[in-house]
Amino acid sequence: MPAMAPQPRLRPATAADAGAMSAIYNHYVRTSTCTFQEQEEGLAERERWLAAHTGGHVALVAEEEDGTIAGWGSLSPFHARSAFRFTVEDSVYLRPDRCGRGLGGVILGELVRCARAGGFRQVVASICAEQEASVALHRRHGFVPAAHFRAVGFKFARWLDVVYLQLDLQAGP
Numbered sequence: 522m523p524a525m526a527p528q529p530r531l532r533p534a535t536a537a538d539a540g541a542m543s544a545i546y547n548h549y550v551r552t553s554t555c556t557f558q559e560q561e562e563g564l565a566e567r568e569r570w571l572a573a574h575t576g577g578h579v580a581l582v583a584e585e586e587d588g589t590i591a592g593w594g595s596l597s598p599f600h601a602r603s604a605f606r607f608t609v610e611d612s613v614y615l616r617p618d619r620c621g622r623g624l625g626g627v628i629l630g631e632l633v634r635c636a637r638a639g640g641f642r643q644v645v646a647s648i649c650a651e652q653e654a655s656v657a658l659h660r661r662h663g664f665v666p667a668a669h670f671r672a673v674g675f676k677f678a679r680w681l682d683v684v685y686l687q688l689d690l691q692a693g694p
């Protein structure tokens with residue numbers, strides 16, 4: 522049997538990770554409905570995004586032994602208005618050749634741990650309804666359906682639904 526590859530190490534993202542994070546994200550901008558962004562982002566945009574991810578709004582990368590960034594995850598403000606400050610939205614993006622091995626779950630588990638530690642109340646995932654892997658990943662971590670918006674997105678010449686799933690960090694077992 523081939524040896525199992527060691528799990529990548531999770532660590533806070535730094536400005537030096539902007540290029541690797543953008544390369545992963547832009548792949549999905551070009552090819553997938555998992556993001557509704559249609560134009561690739563530039564490096565400066567990701568650098569600004571990283572600079573804004575401070576305190577409880579974490580950005581994490583999964584780094585392999587040779588320095589390859591296998592994926593990243595983040596907690597971002599759910600909404601700019603201040604009364605939403607106890608709610609965050611999570612994101613997880615893996616290199617396409619690292620999908621399907623459970624790494625997304627490792628990153629999401631750490632994001633949920635960070636959200637608890639950061640004193641947040643709710644974690645929301647906004648997911649294109651056809652992204653079954655992402656929905657399954659969040660369900661496995663206890664997220665429950667909260668909303669289903671029909672035909673709110675239009676990408677690759679198709680109308681797309683969005684589902685919101687949410688994890689109430691104060692809910693009992």
Ligand SMILES: CC(C)(COP(=O)(O)OP(=O)(O)OC[C@H]1O[C@@H](n2cnc3c(N)ncnc32)[C@H](O)[C@@H]1OP(=O)(O)O)[C@@H](O)C(=O)NCCC(=O)NCCS
Binds near residue numbers: 612626
């Ligand atoms: C979504 C993503 C983060 C999941 O991470 P992953 O490590 O590949 O996920 P896992 O291998 O742990 O699989 C997650 C679940 O999805 C299921 N799954 C995987 N691929 C699937 C597919 N094509 N269709 C349906 N379900 C699928 C798995 O069976 C698993 O479910 P289970 O635990 O109930 O068995 C990762 O695939 C990814 O980065 N995808 C592209 C970007 C993206 O969609 N990000 C989410 C934005 S909200």
